[in-house]
Amino acid sequence: xxxxxxxxxxxxxxxxxxxRRDAAGQAAGDTRAAAPTVERALPTASATARDxxxxxxxxxxxxxxxxxxxxxxxxxxxxxxxxxxxxWEALERTVAACTRCGLEATRTQTVFGVGDRSPDWLVVGExxxxxxxxxxxxxxxxxxQLLDSMLRALQLARGQKVYIANTLKCRPPGNRDPQPRExxxxxxxxxxxxxxxxxxxxxxxxxxxAQNLLATDAPLGKLRGxxxxxxxxxxxVVVTYHPAYLLRSxxxxxxxxxxxxxxxxxxxxHGA
Numbered sequence: 001x002x003x004x005x006x007x008x009x010x011x012x013x014x015x016x017x018x019x020r021r022d023a024a025g026q027a028a029g030d031t032r033a034a035a036p037t038v039e040r041a042l043p044t045a046s047a048t049a050r051d052x053x054x055x056x057x058x059x060x061x062x063x064x065x066x067x068x069x070x071x072x073x074x075x076x077x078x079x080x081x082x083x084x085x086x087x088w089e090a091l092e093r094t095v096a097a098c099t100r101c102g103l104e105a106t107r108t109q110t111v112f113g114v115g116d117r118s119p120d121w122l123v124v125g126e127x128x129x130x131x132x133x134x135x136x137x138x139x140x141x142x143x144x145q146l147l148d149s150m151l152r153a154l155q156l157a158r159g160q161k162v163y164i165a166n167t168l169k170c171r172p173p174g175n176r177d178p179q180p181r182e183x184x185x186x187x188x189x190x191x192x193x194x195x196x197x198x199x200x201x202x203x204x205x206x207x208x209x210a211q212n213l214l215a216t217d218a219p220l221g222k223l224r225g226x227x228x229x230x231x232x233x234x235x236x237v238v239v240t241y242h243p244a245y246l247l248r249s250x251x252x253x254x255x256x257x258x259x260x261x262x263x264x265x266x267x268x269x270h271g272a
Contacts, residue, residue, distance in 0.1 A: 107170040112165075
């Protein structure tokens with residue numbers, strides 16, 4: 001029995017087994033043995049592998065996973081990002097990762113813009129709708145089809161000397177109007193697109209887009225029929241009706257056609 005106990009104690013790393021009796025019990029003549037006390041020896045550098053106790057397999061430490069290389073945080077999440085210095089690739093990444101205004105909670109994806117990046121024309125709308133949010137491209141529904149027809153009438157086409165974008169890159173819930181904070185968060189992206197594109201003319205479609213881009217509360221009727229200049233570039237801006245409005249009010253298409261012809265004159269350098 002002593003030999004077996006000694007072997008068990010050795011495996012457990014216990015040097016000595018010291019039976020301890022309760023002192024009070026001894027004084028009273030109590031012959032019942034108290035619970036034994038064991039003393040463990042602290043492991044030393046000279047301990048051999050066989051003297052070490054291996055933990056059960058279920059309790060063994062999990063293997064360390066290889067660490068992934070550190071990833072740069074999305075640029076839009078950093079308050080130090082200077083949007084005005086970004087190139088196309090960095091700007092598109094920043095927009096895709098943007099969480100500045102809260103619309104990321106309801107969007108399917110951002111709608112960055114589409115078309116020729118060396119354009120004569122930049123068409124600017126207000127915000128993506130449901131179909132644009134689903135497909136990730138501006139003006140793709142019925143309003144987009146009408147816009148394409150308007151461009152063809154000028155011998156232009158989406159992606160050929162034309163770039164299309166919105167003042168907001170995310171769809172507002174329920175297609176509501178953009179809120180001032182949302183516009184303020186997103187406007188630097190559009191401004192950087194304009195600086196990179198350097199269009200000959202900007203065709204601003206709809207009251208909301210025009211008011212936000214030009215920082216005015218003037219009604220659409222007073223914004224049409226004249227050239228506005230963006231500062232500091234001096235890029236000319238012509239305002240017209242939104243294609244969605246023209247679908248609801250086809251009688252206004254003649255006025256829209258006059259606006260497009262005027263914008264063509266401006267793009268050619270003959271407008272005011």
